[in-house]
Amino acid sequence: MLEHEGIQAIRDGVRNLCAQYDSAYWRELDARKAFPEAFVAAMTNAGWLAAMIPEAYGGSGLGLTEASVILEEVNRCGGNSGTVHGQMYNMFTLLRHGSEEQKARYLPRLASGELRLQSMGVTEPTTGTDTTQLKTTAVRQGDRYVVNGQKVWISRIQHSDLMILLARTTPRDQVAKKSEGMSIFLVDLRKAIGHGLTVRPIANMVNHETNELFFDNLELPLDCLIGEEGQGFKYILAGLNAERTLIAAECIGDGRWFIERACRYACDRVVFDRPIGKNQGVQFPLAEAHIEIEAADLMRWRACELYDRGEDAGTSANMAKYLAAKASWEAANACLQTYGGFGFANEYDIERKFRETRLYQVAPISTNLILSYVAERTLGLPRSF
Template identity: 70%
Template sequence: MQSPSRVDDHQDLRDAVSDLCSRFPNEYWRRIDEKRGYPEDFVNALTAAGWLAALIPTEYGGSGLGLVEASVIMEEINRSGGNSGACHGQMYNMSTLLRAGSEEQKQRYLPKIATGELRMQSMAVTEPTTGSDTTRLKTTAVRRGDRYVVNGQKVWTSRLQHSDLMILLARTTPADQVSKKVDGLSVFVVEVAAAMKAGMVVKPISNMVNHETNEVFFDNLEIPAENLIGEEGRGFRYILEGLNAERTLIAAECIGDGYWFTDRAVRYSGSRTVFDRPIGQNQGIQFPIAQAFINVEAASLMRFKAAQLHDAGKPCGAEANMAKLLAADASWQAANACLQTHGGFGFAAEYDIERKFRETRLYQVAPISTNLILAYVGEHVLGMPRSY
């Protein structure tokens, strides 16, 4: 089955990524999931091919591509049956460094990220008591001479055990000393190996998806002042720019999942015969699959709109949020249609549907819940009263 939206200006890119992914079939991802492992070989292959350096400008050793192309890469990984969640952080975390980092920081880190010598897979923002209310975070970074001293706790900090660099958001000015609650937060590059030796403790969180994520504790962790990204106190704004990229890329992954589920459902419904007819001939099977496919196609268009605005340097918060919501809903609808089509076999690990079903369910909740997106659109797009 060929999606109309997948025959586009990026077909050569799609084919190249798909070819690499074909070396890592469903059996590979199933073994990784069963072991609760990390797809090291796959991530290394992506890095060697240059795909994880897509957003790094050519002068720093990257491919110099845009978010549009990065989204296609993420989509194709999930479309192949893989899981971009193991490596997508490198794409959107770099957005903060690329847009707000100093030239010295870019020269120090980007070429090594491009070659794979360093990985920047992790972002520490969320805290146990703040969740989506980021401006109330309690982790502090106090300037002392040429260093910042960090104390606090983060949660759901993903891929940290497979990352050399981490983006950290912390409060550098107390909340009661700023005129706007978005002020006084700053963002840093943390070198993970050094931090682990100097006061940072990492505790893995077991979860329903094979997703490496952690609690992180900071006890007087010292960070060089030169690791501050941009201006002190403006970190929340820098993070927001990165989050728009994150939501657009997550949307692309959900779109890839949506196509994977509909492909599987179509194939199975055509081959499974009950009462002397393929079950796909029955409208009760056919219509949910068709509806899911339509919704995936529509979400894909919004994804491209958000990515194009981002690449043009234009505001894209509304589009990125809407793309993420549409794609998450579409992939979840496709997952349910696929599982229902397969019946009991959909629960068997060898069919891979239950694995992908668990993976795509995450995106109803993270990295931003659908409810918060609706609240954002209600307030910032429709001009309705703030609901929280």
């Protein structure tokens, strides 16, 4: 895909905003495990987080292609788009499957920043990515649903007003397919926390705000249901394809940050009376990392193209995420090796970004599950589970 003037304008705009939040800003937040309130507010006010909300609801009406560039540039500038990407992809379920009343009620307020939809409650501690086995239930009782169960690794609850929740509304032994009987709800966290929903933060190796959730007879009004009851798993999948493509773009941004940093350092750092960049032992890993990032980028554009045309982007989205996560990790290793001991010093930011990009080998879907997806869905091999 050849980038057009509109894409370059987006890059320039995001870079100009990110220039106000330099490495020292992110380093200080990382040290305190703090949320980038100022950065998120600036991104919201500039309209970048409303990129994919239709113009009729106050957004920009852009596609996944443009959204991916926004998140790529945040990471390429040294930031952490993991603090804002939820607002991009969590609203897909609402946008595609919500009622007209729900969209009119929430989308304009999401576009303006009055409301934040940064969280999605799917993963559970005993089922992991085997989503069809989830145990959280939502039982209809008169004019409400009553939710009980547990979720884990649910991010940005503390900085979100709303959450997409997947829960089982029909027992597994009463459905024809294991993927049936689950439903999607839009939870108002301001009303839920402390009234049936308990949040327990999880300390972790990166500055990524994530939590365990405990539901104890949480009551939800009927109008919290998105789409048709029992079809939630199908609804979630479309949003996950967008999520994986956006994560791929973030990894590409990370990879380019690592390579650019390493190349500058390799040209400036002099050992044995010569820049270390003259040594092929330094050159080759960086060249290889650059090649792999560029290849992953091509698959990112392919996934975006299919998604924006309304075609099945599942395979391309998964492959883009796999290639980009792998490439960014290799770029991180090459960069750290180029810096040597200085790469471990906080002031150079390598170790921070090193930790941040490692996450994407595991989440939002592990590389092994992507390999299973491609083997079985694309190559026609027998299912392994």
